[in-house]
Amino acid sequence: MSDKSKRKRPLVADKRYAGKSKAKPKPRKQAKPQARKAAPARRKASRGRPPRRGGIGGFFAGVARWFWRLIWTITWRLGLVAFLALALAVGYTYTTIPPLDDLLDGRARGSVTMLDREGDVFAWRGDQFGGVVTAESVSKHLKNAVIATEDKRFYKHFGVSPRGIASAVRINLSEGRGPLQGHGGSTITQQTAKLLCLGEPYDPSSGLTEREYESECRRSSLARKAKEALFALAMELKYSKNDILSVYLNRAYMGGGAYGAEAAAQRFFGKPASALAPAESAMLAGLLTAPTTLSPTNNLDRSQSRAATVIRLMEEQGYLTQAQADDAIANPAQLSEAAEAEAGGYFADWVMSSGPEFFTRKTTEDVIIKTTLDQRIQRAAEDGLKWVFENKVKPGSKAQAAIVVMSADGAVRALVGGRKTKVAGAFNRATQAMRQTGSAFKPFIYAAALDLGYSPDDIIVDEPYCLNIPGSGEWCPKNYTKNFKGPVSLTDALKSSLNIPAVKVSESVGRETVSAVASQFGIKSDLAAGPALALGASESTLLEMTGAYAGILNGGSSVTPYGLIDLRLLGETEPLMGTGGGINERVIQEDAARQLVYMMEKVISEGTGQRAQFGGRQLAGKTGTTSANKDAWFVGFSADYVAGVWMGYDDNTPLTGVTGGGLPAEIWRETMTRVHEGLPVKDLPMMAPAPRSNFGEAQPAPEPQPSQPAGNRGGADNVIDRVLRDIFGSGSSGPGASAPAPNFQDR
Incomplete structure (x- = not known):
């Protein structure tokens, strides 16, 4: 029997690609519900961190993550501690801060505020609040x-x-x-x-x-x-x-x-x-x-x-x-x-130095001081000084000048201590500079003579005159013009600033009397003991000299120059102290003072001070120039104000071509012209002299006699005694200083 019908099918490889296969694919089995739910959970759990890496890289990454977590933990905890500490510190500081009212004035007290005569602030000293x-x-x-x-x-x-x-x-x-x-x-x-x-x-x-x-x-x-x-x-x-x-x-x-x-x-x-x-x-x-x-x-x-x-x-x-x-x-x-005005300049400095130290320079309280300053007059003085130096003085000159203006009672209305007026704490030539006065001193000689009964018309002989000074020899003063005028009245001698008549009068009335009169009028510095006293050999400040002339204007009573009216503490209404100056005791009789004003008026109207004239006003004053022209002065007054001007160099360099009747008189005129703007014209309190007694060279020349103390002179017996002992003729020797007197040649 044949086996062909039972032959097996040939072996063929399965088709590997489904797309090419016509066979229907088998349906897949569905996943179990539990598996589908577990997948999202795993994804969610791994979302917060990167996937772990193996090997050395993974190790170092892990270490870094650990350090980061450590630092973060420490940082936020330390930050919390620091914040709490800061809060505690701020809270403690909060409790120590005083109330607001206690913080608004932390300045150490001890300020001085100065008001002018009108009550307006013009200067400050110390820390101001x-x-x-x-x-x-x-x-x-x-x-x-x-x-x-x-x-x-x-x-x-x-x-x-x-x-x-x-x-x-x-x-x-x-x-x-x-x-x-x-x-x-x-x-x-x-x-x-x-x-x-x-x-x-x-x-x-x-x-x-x-x-x-x-x-x-x-x-x-x-x-x-x-x-x-x-x-x-x-x-x-x-x-x-x-x-x-x-x-x-x-x-x-x-x-x-x-x-x-x-x-x-x-x-x-x-x-x-x-x-x-x-x-x-x-x-x-x-x-x-x-x-x-x-x-x-x-x-x-x-x-x-x-x-x-x-x-x-x-x-x-x-x-x-x-x-x-x-x-x-x-x-x-x-x-x-x-x-x-740079905090009041020289005037404020003077008030600070002249006031009580515990309320000015070393005050521990806030003090208000009302002063005598008149800012209008202060500007007048500064402008007058500036005008003369800009128009009359050679550019670059180092010469200095000072001005004082005051009322007849000694109330200082303006004070300039140098050419640079906008200063504070600078050297004040009006109050600190001791300078020889020259012929600006002569009015006090004639004040003593007039108080003893002499007349402005009495005659004195201007002629060569010498004195023997024990231990020094012969001293012969000379006039500025180096010539002699012969017989002249006391008025003419003063208006022409003749030196020899001034020395004769001083020797006649007695140097002690002249010194006493000058001292009582306010010249406090040591006065020269020899005959050169009459020619201004003594030193004084401009403030003292101006104050002494104020005594002549007010009728013969001395004054104490002052700038402080009253002083009180800030916030108080009652002053702690009042005026520190003003009119004092009488020095010479009022008639003598009025006659002296008459003589000094002639200085400006006819004599060496003619450059000081302005505005048709009656003015009186006196020029002064010291030895070798080191100092030049002009001090004078109207019926309203007294003003003094000094000019010179700080190092005593002689002035070139400057006398008291020159630039100082012009500074005085420019200042007083501005001071008197808008003021009515007033006559000076002066009195014409009595008829001339005509005592002259025919009179004998006895030795000078000791004089009575100033302020206790006068009376008919005293007048007759002085007249009989007049030495208005030829010179004689008398007591003097042991050192030779300087030879002042002055106008």
């Missing part, structure tokens, strides 16, 4: 200027500005300084904290002065900055923003001895802080950066330039419109008249 102001009470322009300049984000930060500090550090490093040197990046709150010395009060037992302590406590360092930030945060919690700004506006130093906005506004502009215009506000805000350097009393141009920068900042930050900014820049702030 004008009174408490608030951020709401000051001018809005000042408030805005301070914020624009010092801390434009003041109302937005919490007391410390990290952005500002980072910016300041960057700027300091870029400019080659240390990170804390230069720009500080401090907010107004931080600056206020620094002004408060971080709440640490001054301890006198520390061995430091208060200024040294403040300088030390405000020194910048990293530790100090940290404490400053801490204190600032506490202040922000305790006070409002406006409270902090108020403390700052009261405490900040603004130059010129002014602490706080009110003192600075009064000091520089003569107005309250509430009335400041944009330009003035910008100038004060600009001072906060460098109050001494930028002070307008030191350099007004620099201060105005800084103010222009502040104005531009105010415009940029929207505090001023462009029109307001342009107007403020075009019309910069100007100093008040008092500020221009």
